[in-house]
Amino acid sequence: MVHKFKVRTSAKSGMADITREVQGIARENGVESGVCHIFVPHTTCGLAINENADPDVQSDIIAKLNESFSGDFPYRHAEGNSPAHIKSVLVGSSLTLFIEEGVLQLGTWQGVYLCEYDGPRLREVWVKIIKT
Amino acid sequence: MVHKFKVRTSAKSGMADITREVQGIARENGVESGVCHIFVPHTTCGLAINENADPDVQSDIIAKLNESFSGDFPYRHAEGNSPAHIKSVLVGSSLTLFIEEGVLQLGTWQGVYLCEYDGPRLREVWVKIIKT
Amino acid sequence: MVHKFKVRTSAKSGMADITREVQGIARENGVESGVCHIFVPHTTCGLAINENADPDVQSDIIAKLNESFSGDFPYRHAEGNSPAHIKSVLVGSSLTLFIEEGVLQLGTWQGVYLCEYDGPRLREVWVKIIKT
Numbered sequence: 473m474v475h476k477f478k479v480r481t482s483a484k485s486g487m488a489d490i491t492r493e494v495q496g497i498a499r500e501n502g503v504e505s506g507v508c509h510i511f512v513p514h515t516t517c518g519l520a521i522n523e524n525a526d527p528d529v530q531s532d533i534i535a536k537l538n539e540s541f542s543g544d545f546p547y548r549h550a551e552g553n554s555p556a557h558i559k560s561v562l563v564g565s566s567l568t569l570f571i572e573e574g575v576l577q578l579g580t581w582q583g584v585y586l587c588e589y590d591g592p593r594l595r596e597v598w599v600k601i602i603k604t
Numbered sequence: 605m606v607h608k609f610k611v612r613t614s615a616k617s618g619m620a621d622i623t624r625e626v627q628g629i630a631r632e633n634g635v636e637s638g639v640c641h642i643f644v645p646h647t648t649c650g651l652a653i654n655e656n657a658d659p660d661v662q663s664d665i666i667a668k669l670n671e672s673f674s675g676d677f678p679y680r681h682a683e684g685n686s687p688a689h690i691k692s693v694l695v696g697s698s699l700t701l702f703i704e705e706g707v708l709q710l711g712t713w714q715g716v717y718l719c720e721y722d723g724p725r726l727r728e729v730w731v732k733i734i735k736t
Numbered sequence: 737m738v739h740k741f742k743v744r745t746s747a748k749s750g751m752a753d754i755t756r757e758v759q760g761i762a763r764e765n766g767v768e769s770g771v772c773h774i775f776v777p778h779t780t781c782g783l784a785i786n787e788n789a790d791p792d793v794q795s796d797i798i799a800k801l802n803e804s805f806s807g808d809f810p811y812r813h814a815e816g817n818s819p820a821h822i823k824s825v826l827v828g829s830s831l832t833l834f835i836e837e838g839v840l841q842l843g844t845w846q847g848v849y850l851c852e853y854d855g856p857r858l859r860e861v862w863v864k865i866i867k868t
Binding site for chain 1: 671694
């Protein structure tokens with residue numbers, strides 16, 4: 473079974489915290505010990521784990537990715553969103569987390585983020601939990 | 605059990621669509637609901653999910669990666685393929701996908717690709733399916 | 737159950753080979769066929785698979801990442817380690833490997849590495865093995 477939820481992103485690029493949603497699915501699932509796989513069925517957004525404390529970290533990540541993989545390049549794809557596809561390939565479309573005692577296991581400073589590169593859009597997140 | 609198949613890449617760098625091969629393994633496996641892990645046992649190629657419609661997206665991804673991580677840097681590794689190793693680390697060597705009703709679950713525009721950074725070569729892809 | 741071990745990194749940035757530790761956990765676990773998930777609960781280090789033969793490959797990877805995602809950018813995060821967070825997002829915090837006949841399955845030239853971007857620090861690595 474795949475659990476699905478939606479995320480409405482609010483800007484061209486940014487990081488949306490989905491830790492609470494994923495944690496909620498893990499808790500409701502009732503698995504004591506397991507693995508939680510997260511996947512986005514999109515090619516211009518991605519999933520990442522990073523710092524949940526200072527929001528400047530998220531804006532720094534997005535700003536630097538925008539500079540490193542900017543639109544200033546002789547791209548051939550006519551839609552103009554090739555930089556978003558490149559970030560999608562580099563950051564990745566899935567995450568794997570552990571569940572112990574029914575709780576998603578994250579480091580103190582870790583949060584789970586949907587990374588938007590070509591928004592704003594309504595995105596879908598898929599979660600599958602494996603009992604171990 | 606690990607399912608293995610080979611991919612012959614045709615150029616120095618490029619993306620080879622392996623969606624059909626992976627989908628075929630998932631179907632033959634007969635698992636109704638599960639997880640499909642894909643892995644490449646190589647250090648100068650990788651695996652990525654991205655757009656399957658316009659081939660310009662793939663050539664844009666490869667071209668921009670070649671520019672961002674070019675050979676124009678004081679590398680110490682004598683074989684001259686350090687950029688390929690760097691892309692391998694950034695893009696990654698594995699993917700995790702879901703299977704429902706016996707079918708690999710992908711978004712409308714998603715395909716599964718072997719990314720070649722130091723070809724042409726004969727590459728191997730490993731697939732393992734977990735029943736859930 | 738999650739197996740945990742610590743890695744003391746020795747420099748600001750570098751790659752520490754953890755193949756032996758992970759291989760040891762896989763062997764002690766006694767699983768004949770399975771999947772091995774590795775995860776770091778940190779936001780300024782990561783996990784990667786790459787060449788285990790010539791150490792110059794590792795130093796080339798680190799040097800090029802340091803150049804591509806350098807501190808020379810108007811970052812807002814006051815701690816000065818935004819480049820480390822960006823590398824963490826790009827390289828990733830987890831790996832998935834296969835186990836067959838009780839042995840971690842890696843290509844001839846592949847090793848498993850903890851990538852340090854903001855050291856030296858004492859890092860933790862989490863490993864979870866799924867029987868298949």
